[in-house]
Amino acid sequence: MENQEIRDAGLKVTGPRVKILEILDRAGERHLSAEDVYRLLLESGDEVGLATVYRVLTQFEAAGLVERHNFEGGSSVFELNKGEHHDHIVCVICGKVVEFIDETIEKRQRQIAVEKGFEIADHSLTIYGRCNNPACSRRKEKGG
């Protein structure tokens, strides 16, 4: 089971940690804030402190189990690290997030880092726009 992942990270296998991992697992492509995770725990009837949620998410991030993203708007969001890197396109209206990978872009980034004399460590690419949800897309307003 994935409890081993927690052990491998050098962390004790505790209730909060197992449950947080489960919640992120169930979240799938959704990206959850610490507050989201906290609320989901409460809704499941689990008594966990918000401070613990923050601590555990940070530890999981350090261990490479989860990734943290800073999209626009105050708070960080987290998702399970599924092994393969990806970037995001976010709807500025409804918040919908779609993931994508583009090898052309990845390659150009590596070239740019070399050109500029940087040893690349990481990158963050987020496209913002309006998704095709009718409530979000701004169709040409028909005749004023």
Add this chain to the structure above:
Amino acid sequence: MENQEIRDAGLKVTGPRVKILEILDRAGERHLSAEDVYRLLLESGDEVGLATVYRVLTQFEAAGLVERHNFEGGSSVFELNKGEHHDHIVCVICGKVVEFIDETIEKRQRQIAVEKGFEIADHSLTIYGRCNNPACSRRKEKGG
């Protein structure tokens, strides 16, 4: 003079606004936090409140005069909008920022937005790495 830019934004031409624009102008490629701008104002002997700095920067952003970036680490940074879009590569050690534009990446982003059914509004691409400053680059540590 550039006071006209302030007027065009529908804002009164006040001391704080003119001075903040000057500071950003002098900053060149540097990216300043609100706190940075505030400190520079004080050092110039100008009495301006931090709240005003935040307010003015937000107004300038809304007017398209400045751009706000959320690199890693707590606070937003600002720079004068020089008209042409660019992305950033940031040194995770010393904080040095280099700007770049890459049409290949720009084009792919537009294609991806279309593929995913998004009307693109904006994007943010930041590469993180270690710059070639000796204190920053991690040369292969020679023997123990």
Add this chain to the structure above:
DNA sequence: AGACTAAATGCAAAAGCTTCTCATTTATTG
């Protein structure tokens, strides 16, 4: 120049997110 008014300012207070402190509880090891 002086008067008027909406806008701008400074300060302090408050908000939002995240981290820290510390007393108590718990997982792990032997």
Add this chain to the structure above:
DNA sequence: CAATAAATGAGAAGCTTTTGCATTTAGTCT
């Protein structure tokens, strides 16, 4: 099952940013 280092919960505290409000000021019209 005892021992102990690690983890937890609750609240305090920290940081960046925003807000409320009394006061000041830029722009406009005599």
